[in-house]
Amino acid sequence: EVQLVESGGGLVPPGGSLRLSCAASGFTVSSNYMSWVRQAPGKGLEWVSIIYSGGGTDYAGAVKGRFTISRDNSKNTLHLQMNSLRVEDTAIYYCARDDVVVLPGAVPQYFYHGIDVWGQGTTVTVSS
Amino acid sequence: SSELTQPPSVSVSPGQTASITCSGDKLVDKYVCWYQQKPGQSPVVVIYQDTKRPSGIPERFSGSISGNTATLTISGTQAVDEADYHCQAWDTSTAGVFGGGTKLTVL
Numbered sequence: 001e002v003q004l005v006e007s008g009g010g011l012v013p014p015g016g017s018l019r020l021s022c023a024a025s026g027f028t029v030s031s032n033y034m035s036w037v038r039q040a041p042g043k044g045l046e047w048v049s050i051i052y053s054g055g056g057t058d059y060a061g062a063v064k065g066r067f068t069i070s071r072d073n074s075k076n077t078l079h080l081q082m083n084s085l086r087v088e089d090t091a092i093y094y095c096a097r098d099d100v101v102v103l104p105g106a107v108p109q110y111f112y113h114g115i116d117v118w119g120q121g122t123t124v125t126v127s128s
Numbered sequence: 129s130s131e132l133t134q135p136p137s138v139s140v141s142p143g144q145t146a147s148i149t150c151s152g153d154k155l156v157d158k159y160v161c162w163y164q165q166k167p168g169q170s171p172v173v174v175i176y177q178d179t180k181r182p183s184g185i186p187e188r189f190s191g192s193i194s195g196n197t198a199t200l201t202i203s204g205t206q207a208v209d210e211a212d213y214h215c216q217a218w219d220t221s222t223a224g225v226f227g228g229g230t231k232l233t234v235l
Contacts, residue, residue, distance in 0.1 A: 044228040046226060050224070098224070099176075112177065113173075114176035115216075
């Protein structure tokens with residue numbers, strides 16, 4: 001069964017750090033584009049970060065320089081290291097698999113099919 | 129703030145057609161997806177690549193795009209469709225950006 005299970009959320013004071021983990025089963029993390037998406041209480045979804053199958057990464061402006069996405073291929077696990085946390089980082093954090101078809105060539109073509117697998121989410125609360 | 133603009137709420141009567149819009153710069157040049165999220169649950173994709181419907185999603189869900197506005201249409205809306213709907217725009221230069229979400233109420 002294809003599944004994502006997050007862990008590591010909790011209560012942390014402003015300025016603190018937290019490391020989220022996402023264990024995948026039924027597929028290989030390193031062969032896919034993987035994202036973190038968060039949702040503040042009562043708000044919409046907010047894309048946070050992505051790690052591409054090739055290992056490159058991207059971040060939303062709000063977290064760039066504070067958050068680091070990584071993966072452990074031996075454990076088929078995705079991580080999000082969150083430093084210098086702010087009250088506005090309070091949210092449910094979802095681990096997600098982006099379904100992307102890439103046609104190789106001189107100019108690769110990308111076909112995005114959306115996020116097809118979501119975790120159940122882990123709650124991060126930043127408060128003093 | 130979101131770079132994609134959605135109406136905060138839309139109301140529809142059962143059996144009628146609901147339309148939810150998503151506006152953003154150069155949207156036609158990106159892949160637009162729509163997600164349905166019910167309370168306490170993770171989102172589910174209902175439309176991808178602007179107009180395509182994943183297997184298992186009812187035919188009453190459809191997507192369209194014109195210029196800088198994408199639209200999710202639910203024909204013959206049912207009570208079970210009451211949920212939050214989020215649009216997402218994706219391209220290789222900006223990864224994923226979400227709209228603010230729209231709460232669909234089936235009256």
